[in-house]
Amino acid sequence: MSENAKKVGAILDKYSHAGRDALIPILQEIQEALGFLSKDAIAQTGKRLGLPASKIYGVATFYNQFRFQPKGRHHITICRGTACHVKGSDKVLDSACSTLKLQPGQTSRDRMFSLETVACMGACGLAPVITINEEFNAKVNPRKIVRLAQDCKEHSTEEKK
Amino acid sequence: MVCVCLRREDAETAWNELDTGITETPKMIGIEADGRAIEAKAGETILTALRREGIHVPTLCHMEGLEPSGACRLCVVEIEGAGGMVPACSYPVADGMKLKTCSTRVLEARKTIVELLLSNHPDDCLYCVRSGKCDLQNLAVDLGVRQRRYQQPRAIRQEMDVSSPSIVRDPSKCILCGRCVRVCEEVQSVSAIDFVGRGSRAQIGPAFGGGLNLSSCINCGQCIVVCPTGALAEKSNVQDVLAALADPEKTVVVQHAPAVSVSLAEEAGLKPGSDIDGRMVAALRRVGFDWVFDTSFTADLTIMEEGSELVERVKTGGVLPMLTSCSPGWIKFVESFYPDFMPNVSTCKSPQQMMGALIKSFFAEREKLDPKNIVSVSIMPCTAKKFECSRPEMSNNYTPDVDYVLTTRELGQLIRMFGLDLSGLEPEAADSPFGERSSAGKIFGASGGVMEAAVRSAHFLLTGKELEELRIQPLRGLNGVKELRANIGGVEIGAAVVSGLGNARNLLDQVRAGRDDLHFIEVMTCPGGCIAGGGQPIGADSDAARLRMKSLYNIDQEAQLRVSHKNPWVIRLYEEYLGKPLGEKSHKLLHTKYCERDVPV
Ligand code: SF4
Ligand code: SF4
Ligand code: SF4
Ligand code: FES
Numbered sequence: 001m002s003e004n005a006k007k008v009g010a011i012l013d014k015y016s017h018a019g020r021d022a023l024i025p026i027l028q029e030i031q032e033a034l035g036f037l038s039k040d041a042i043a044q045t046g047k048r049l050g051l052p053a054s055k056i057y058g059v060a061t062f063y064n065q066f067r068f069q070p071k072g073r074h075h076i077t078i079c080r081g082t083a084c085h086v087k088g089s090d091k092v093l094d095s096a097c098s099t100l101k102l103q104p105g106q107t108s109r110d111r112m113f114s115l116e117t118v119a120c121m122g123a124c125g126l127a128p129v130i131t132i133n134e135e136f137n138a139k140v141n142p143r144k145i146v147r148l149a150q151d152c153k154e155h156s157t158e159e160k161k
Numbered sequence: 162m163v164c165v166c167l168r169r170e171d172a173e174t175a176w177n178e179l180d181t182g183i184t185e186t187p188k189m190i191g192i193e194a195d196g197r198a199i200e201a202k203a204g205e206t207i208l209t210a211l212r213r214e215g216i217h218v219p220t221l222c223h224m225e226g227l228e229p230s231g232a233c234r235l236c237v238v239e240i241e242g243a244g245g246m247v248p249a250c251s252y253p254v255a256d257g258m259k260l261k262t263c264s265t266r267v268l269e270a271r272k273t274i275v276e277l278l279l280s281n282h283p284d285d286c287l288y289c290v291r292s293g294k295c296d297l298q299n300l301a302v303d304l305g306v307r308q309r310r311y312q313q314p315r316a317i318r319q320e321m322d323v324s325s326p327s328i329v330r331d332p333s334k335c336i337l338c339g340r341c342v343r344v345c346e347e348v349q350s351v352s353a354i355d356f357v358g359r360g361s362r363a364q365i366g367p368a369f370g371g372g373l374n375l376s377s378c379i380n381c382g383q384c385i386v387v388c389p390t391g392a393l394a395e396k397s398n399v400q401d402v403l404a405a406l407a408d409p410e411k412t413v414v415v416q417h418a419p420a421v422s423v424s425l426a427e428e429a430g431l432k433p434g435s436d437i438d439g440r441m442v443a444a445l446r447r448v449g450f451d452w453v454f455d456t457s458f459t460a461d462l463t464i465m466e467e468g469s470e471l472v473e474r475v476k477t478g479g480v481l482p483m484l485t486s487c488s489p490g491w492i493k494f495v496e497s498f499y500p501d502f503m504p505n506v507s508t509c510k511s512p513q514q515m516m517g518a519l520i521k522s523f524f525a526e527r528e529k530l531d532p533k534n535i536v537s538v539s540i541m542p543c544t545a546k547k548f549e550c551s552r553p554e555m556s557n558n559y560t561p562d563v564d565y566v567l568t569t570r571e572l573g574q575l576i577r578m579f580g581l582d583l584s585g586l587e588p589e590a591a592d593s594p595f596g597e598r599s600s601a602g603k604i605f606g607a608s609g610g611v612m613e614a615a616v617r618s619a620h621f622l623l624t625g626k627e628l629e630e631l632r633i634q635p636l637r638g639l640n641g642v643k644e645l646r647a648n649i650g651g652v653e654i655g656a657a658v659v660s661g662l663g664n665a666r667n668l669l670d671q672v673r674a675g676r677d678d679l680h681f682i683e684v685m686t687c688p689g690g691c692i693a694g695g696g697q698p699i700g701a702d703s704d705a706a707r708l709r710m711k712s713l714y715n716i717d718q719e720a721q722l723r724v725s726h727k728n729p730w731v732i733r734l735y736e737e738y739l740g741k742p743l744g745e746k747s748h749k750l751l752h753t754k755y756c757e758r759d760v761p762v
Contacts, residue, residue, distance in 0.1 A: 039369055043761055052352035053761035054376070057368040062359045068369065 007033045008041045012048045020049050027060055036067040064119065069107040072114035074152040076100075078130045081120030088141070089128040093117065095142030096130075099149050112156065113149070190256040195263065207249040207260065208236060216262055219271060219300055221389050222338040223250040225703060227347055232339055235274050235300070238262045246270060272304040278336045280311035289334070291391030294699045297336060316361035324372025326551050327380035327396055327544040327695075332364050335392035341365060341384035348688055350663040351494065353378035365392075368761045377497050377760045379662070381490040381686045382544030382568075382695015395544045395696060398565040399574055405536040405564070406449040412530055415450040416516045416595070417441065417540040419457045420606030420691035421569050423712040424542060427698040427705065428573025429583040434708025436716060439588020441572075444581050445540075446589060452524075454595035456539065459515040460602030461725035462734070463487060463611075464618050466751055467509045469742035471615070471681055472622065475652070480504045482655075482672065482679040485611055487511040489549035490686030490695075492755065494662050499669050500757040508752040512605065513539050513546055514555050516595060517562030518750040523738050524594070532557075538565045540572045542606070542694030545686065554753045568696025599728045600720035607710045608660035608690030609636035609643055612683040616647060616656070618726045623650035631723050637714065639689050639707060642668070655679040661688035 001009070011029045015022045023045075030041050037060060039053075046053050060066040078093050097103060100113045107114040123129045126138035130145075137148060187202040194216055201210035206229065211218055221233040229251035237246040241259035246267065261267060279301065286292045300306075319332040339356070342365060346352045353376040357366045367376030385393045405413050422438035431437070445453045471483050486492060486507040495502050510518065517539070521532040539546065543566075549555065550563035567575070576583060590596060601617055604610030613633045620628045635645050636656075641664040645656045655678040659665045665684045672679065687694045692709040693701070717723060725731065739746045 039761060042368070046762070052346070052355075052377070053368040054352050054355040055346075057370075058355035058357050061357045 002040075004034055004038065005040060005044060008044050012045065020051060023049065023051070023056065023059060024063075027056075027066060031066060034070075036070045038068075064117070067105055067114075067116065069105070069114065070111070072107045072111050073156060074112060074132055075114045075116070075134075076130060076132050077116045077118050077121075078104075079119075079121045079123070079128065080117045081124065081127075083120075083124035084128040087127040087139075091142050092128050092130065092140055092145060095145040096149075099146050112153065190254065192254050192256070192258040192260065194260045201254040203254070203256075205254060207238060207247070207252050207254055207258075210254050211238075211249060211260075211262065218249050218262060219303070220250055221296060221300075221336070222340060224340055224343060224387065227343055230339055230343070232337075233274065235271055237267055237270050239264050239267050268304070271300075272306060275300050275304055275306055276310050279306065279309065280313045281315050282336070283333050285334070285391075289391040290394040290397075291334075291388075291699070295391060296389035317358075317364065319364065322366075322372050323396065324374035325378060325380065325396065325548075326374070327382060327547045328373055328378070328385065329394050329396050330365075330373060331392050331394075332366070333392075334390045335365055336390055337363060337365065338389060339365075340387040340389065341393060344383045344387045345378075348661050348663055349379070349381060349383060349686075350666045351377055351379055351381075351498075354384070375760070377762045379490040379493040379497065379686065380545040380548040380695075381662075383687060385544065385695055386693075386697065386699060386701070395568050395570065396547060397571055397574075398547070398567055399571050399578075401565050402536075402538055402567060402575070405538070408536075411534055411536045412451050412528075413449065413536045413538060414452040414454065414520050414524070415445055415538045415540060416454040416456045416459075416513065416520075417445070418513065418542055418606065418691060419460060419603045419610075419713070420542040420694060420697075420709065421540050421572070423606065423709045423716075424569050424692065424697050424701075424705075425572060426583065427701065428569065429576070431584060432708075433701065433705035434712040436712050437583060439590065440583050440586040442591050443586040443589040444576050444579075444583060447581055447586075448575055448579050450538070452592045454516060454520070455591045455598050455602075456512045456516055457598035457602035457605065458595040458728070458730065459512040459519070460487075460605040460611075460614070461599050461728040461731050462515055462751070463509055463512050463605075464601065464614050464725035465731060465735075465742045466515075466747060467507050468615055468618050468622060470507055470509065471619070473743065475680065482657075482682050483507055485681075485683045486753075487605065487611060488545070488684060488686045488691075489543070490545035491662065491665065491684045493545070493548070493758065494665070494686070496755055497758040497760050498666070498762055501673075502669060503755045503757070506755060508754065510555070510751055510753045511546075511549065512602075513541065513566075514549065514562055514753070515751050517550065517555065518557070519595065519734075521557065521560065521562055522750055523734070527594070532560055536565070537561075537563050538567065539563050540569065541566050542569050542691045542697045543687075544568060544695045546696075569694075570696060570698060573698065594730050594734070597722075597728060597730045599722040599725050600717040601723055601725045602728070603720075604713050604717050606691045607637070607713050608641075608685045608688075609638070609658045609683065610690065610713070611685075612636050612645070612656055612658050612681070614725055615681070615683075616645070616649070616654075617724045619654075620649050621724065621726055623652060627724065632714075632718075637710075639703065639710065641688060654681065656681045656683070658683045660685040660690050662686055 042056050102115045104115050104117045130137050130140050189200050190203050192201050199214045218236050220236045222230050231248050231251040236249040238249045239246050239261040322330040354367050405411050422441050423436050426435035426437050427433050442453050484506045486509050517537050520537050525532045547566045555562050601614035613636045641661050643658040647654045657679050659668050689706045693706040
C-alpha cells in the first residue's frame with residue numbers, strides 16, 4: 001500500500017461510523033493530508049462509502065476548495081470577490097490563464113505553476129489581489145501577471161543552480 | 162417430463178398486468194382539468210392523471226418509471242385558487258383540485274423556460290444529429306419561439322467528447338435535464354457520468370473530467386435514448402460503410418440482429434412493432450450490400466455452444482451459475498464491477514461476433530474470398546456492439562471479425578439517404594448459408610429469449626424429445642427480473658433472467674451473499690432486452706418496447722422452425738466445418754476470454 005493510500009485509509013477509519021454525509025469533511029481531510037484529491041484517494045473513499053467515483057467527483061467539483069491535481073511549486077490564487085471584480089480581476093485571470101496556459105484548478109505538466117480562484121480573500125483594499133504561495137501581491141494588472149510569472153520561473157532556475 | 166413452475170407469481174397475470182398497468186384498485190378522487198371533470202387515483206401525480214385522460218403536458222426532465230426530479234419546470238400547470246403554478250410531474254392530485262393546463266400564464270411560463278434553455282444553446286439545428294427528433298427543438302416550435310430573446314455565452318469552454326467507440330457527447334447542446342445521469346445510475350447502476358461543477362459552470366461528465374473511454378461507461382447507449390437533445394449520440398459509422406460500399410475491391414457483407422426488423426419501421430414513421438424483416442433485407446441489397454445474413458442464425462449457434470457449455474459445467478462441477486455472454490455492455494460491466502464473476506460468464510462470443518468470425522473463415526473459404534477484402538458490417542439495436550467489435554479478442558491477425566456496426570438509427574439514416582420507401586419494397590429473403598434461422602434465435606431480441614431458446618434445446622438434448630409447449634410464459638414480458646425452476650429429464654435447473662444492469666447487480670450481490678439455487682442466468686444490459694437497446698429509434702416509450710417484444714413472440718408463434726438445434730444450416734455447419742459444439746474449431750472461432758478493467762467505479 002502506498003504512503004498516500006495509508007494516509008487516506010487512516011482518515012477513512014476515523015469516520016468508519018459516519019455515513020455518506022461525512023463525505024465533505026472526509027474530502028477536506030484528505031486534501032489537507034495530500035494537498036489535493038487524487039484519483040486513487042477518490043476511488044478508495046468511494047469503495048468505503050459505497051459511492052461511485054463520478055458522484056464524489058461531482059460533489060467535490062461543486063465546491064471551489066477542492067483540487068484534483070497537486071499544487072505546483074508556485075501556487076497562484078486569484079481573488080474573484082466583488083471588489084477585485086470591480087477592479088478588473090477578470091482580466092487578471094484571463095492574463096494568468098493565457099500566460100501560464102492553465103485553467104483554474106490545473107497544474108502545469110512540469111509542476112511549476114498551479115492556478116486557483118477564490119471567492120474573497122478579505123483583502124479588498126488591495127484589489128485586485130492575488131497570492132503566490134500565500135504571499136499577497138496587491139493591485140495587480142494583466143501586465144504585472146506576466147512579470148510575476150517570469151520572476152517565479154527565474155527564481156526556480158536560480159534555485160536549481 | 163418437464164415441470165415448469167413459477168417461483169414468484171403466476172406469469173400469465175404478470176403479463177396481463179404489464180399490458181394494463183393495473184395492480185390493485187386505488188381510491189379514486191375527482192379533479193377538474195380545464196373545466197372538464199376527470200377521475201384521478203389518490204396519491205398519483207397530476208401528470209399521470211392528465212396523461213391518462215389524453216391531456217398533453219410537455220416534460221423534459223420527467224422519466225417514465227423513475228421518481229420525478231422536478232428539475233426543468235416545463236410541466237407547470239396552474240391550480241385555481243392556489244395562486245401559483247406547480248410542476249405536474251411531481252405534484253400530487255388532491256380531491257376537488259381545479260387545474261388549468263394551458264392558460265395564458267402557463268403557456269407563457271413554458272415558453273420562457275424554453276427561451277431560457279435556448280439562451281446559451283448553439284443555433285445548430287441544421288447540422289445536428291438530433292434535428293427532427295429533438296424534444297427541445299419540438300418544444301421551441303410548438304410553443305412558438307421565433308426569436309432569441311435571451312443571449313448568454315457559455316461560462317466554460319465545452320468540447321465534444323469523441324473518445325468512446327460508441328458514444329459522442331456534445332456538452333454544448335446539453336440542457337442539464339439530468340436524464341442521462343439518472344438512467345446511468347438508477348437503471349444501469351453504472352454511474353459513469355454525473356453533474357460536475359456548479360451554477361453556470363455545471364456540466365455533465367465522467368469522473369476526473371476525462372473522456373468517456375476512461376470512465377466506467379459500459380457503452381450501453383441508454384443515455385442517448387433518454388436525452389431530449391443532440392448532446393448525446395452514437396459514434397456514427399455511416400460514412401465508413403458508404404466508403405466500403407463504393408470500393409469495387411471489397412465484398413461487403415451485412416448481418417442484422419433479431420431486434421432490428423421489429424423496430425426499424427419506426428425509423429420510417431411506420432407503426433411500432435411492425436416486423437419488416439423481408440423489406441429490410443430488400444433495402445439492404447438496394448443500398449449495395451453484397452450478402453445479407455441474419456444474426457439470428459448465430460443466435461441458434463450460440464444456443465448449441467452455450468447449451469453444451471452449461472451441460473459440461475453441470476456435469477464436471479464447473480463454475481456455476483453460468484452467466485450469458487451475448488450482451489457486450491454486460492460483459493464490460495462484469496469486467497469493471499464484478500471481475501470475480503468472470504469465470505461464471507460463458508466463454509461463448511456473442512452472436513454478432515460468432516457471425517463475424519464465420520464470415521471471415523468458413524464463408525470466405527467457401528466463396529474463395531480473401532478475408533482482407535471482406536468488409537463485415539452489422540446492424541444492431543446497440544451501441545455497445547461498436548465497442549465489442551473493436552475488442553482485440555474479436556480479431557484474427559489484426560483483421561477485425563466485424564468491421565463496422567450500424568445502429569438501427571443509422572440504418573434508418575442510410576435508407577433515407579438512398580430514398581428507399583420501406584413500405585413499398587417487395588420482401589426478400591436473407592442469403593445462404595447464414596440466412597436461415599429458427600424463431601428461437603429470433604426471440605434473442607427480447608429479455609428472456611435466450612433462456613427460452615436454451616430451455617427448448619436443453620430439453621431436447623437431455624431427453625431426446627421436444628418440449629410439448631414451446632412457449633415458456635414465465636420467461637416473457639418486460640419485467641426486469643424473471644425466474645424459472647424446471648426439471649428437465651431429471652435435472653433440476655434454476656434459471657433467472659434479468660435485464661437492466663441494476664437488476665443484474667442485485668442478483669450478483671445475492672449470489673455473492675450465498676444464494677446457490679441458480680444454475681443459469683441470462684443478463685441483458687438494456688431494460689427489456691435488445692428491443693429497447695441504446696441503438697434503437699429515438700422517442701420510443703414502454704408501449705413501443707412492448708409492441709416490439711410482442712412482434713418477436715408473434716413471429717415465434719407462427720414459425721415452422723422453432724428450436725435452434727433443428728436449424729438445418731447449423732447442423733450442416735457442424736458436419737462440414739466445426740465438428741462438434743465445444744470442439745477445437747468452435748473453441749478457436751466461437752469462444753473468447755475476458756479481462757479485468759481498471760476504471761474508476
Ligand atoms: S439539440 Fe435540438 S435544438 Fe439543439 S441544435 Fe440539436 S436539434 Fe437543434
Ligand atoms: S452509455 Fe450507458 S454506461 Fe455509458 S454513460 Fe451512457 S448510460 Fe452510462
Ligand atoms: S446530456 Fe442530454 S440527457 Fe444528459 S443532462 Fe444533457 S440534455 Fe439531459
Ligand atoms: S418534467 Fe416536471 S419538472 Fe421537468
